[in-house]
Amino acid sequence: MKMAKKLVLAAVVLPLTLGTASAFAFGGKDHKKGGHGECGGGFDRGIMRQLDLTDAQKDQLKEMRESGKQQMKANFKENFETRQAEMQAHHAKVQALVLADNFDEAAANDLAKSMVEQQTERKVKMLEKQHQMLSVLTPEQKAKFTELQQERAGKCADKMQKRFADK
Incomplete structure (x- = not known):
């Protein structure tokens, strides 16, 4: 393997292995935890609040x-x-x-x-x-959950498009 390839691979592996943990621990550029938040994907408790959960469902989720x-x-x-x-x-x-x-x-x-x-x-x-x-969740709540997630994904896509269009 050529020395240039070795250096490039080393330059990629080292920051990925060492930097990933610290970036996620700190929360990235805008101090949001990786994988969560408005555009980070994952499980969004904000959407869950919009589903009109019963007290029993809230208790189950809290438990x-x-x-x-x-x-x-x-x-x-x-x-x-x-x-x-x-x-x-x-x-x-x-x-x-x-x-x-x-x-x-x-x-x-x-x-x-x-x-x-x-x-x-x-x-x-x-x-x-x-x-x-x-x-x-009930089937109706699951449908509303999916709808709210798709709506959020659309907003995030628009936000990302604007961010990269400005650069």
């Missing part, structure tokens, strides 16, 4: 959020040391890869694949939780 929060806290405390060690090992692999005299494309591919697998697992868990929360 789901609380149990999820408790489960996340317990999981965080329980696996903190293991997760910390895994993160340090991952960081060491990245550092070894990008600081090596010769770039190892196979190792970079393996590292990238493991990162994608972890991201996929997190995404599947998130979608499962969204499914559980949306299963509380």
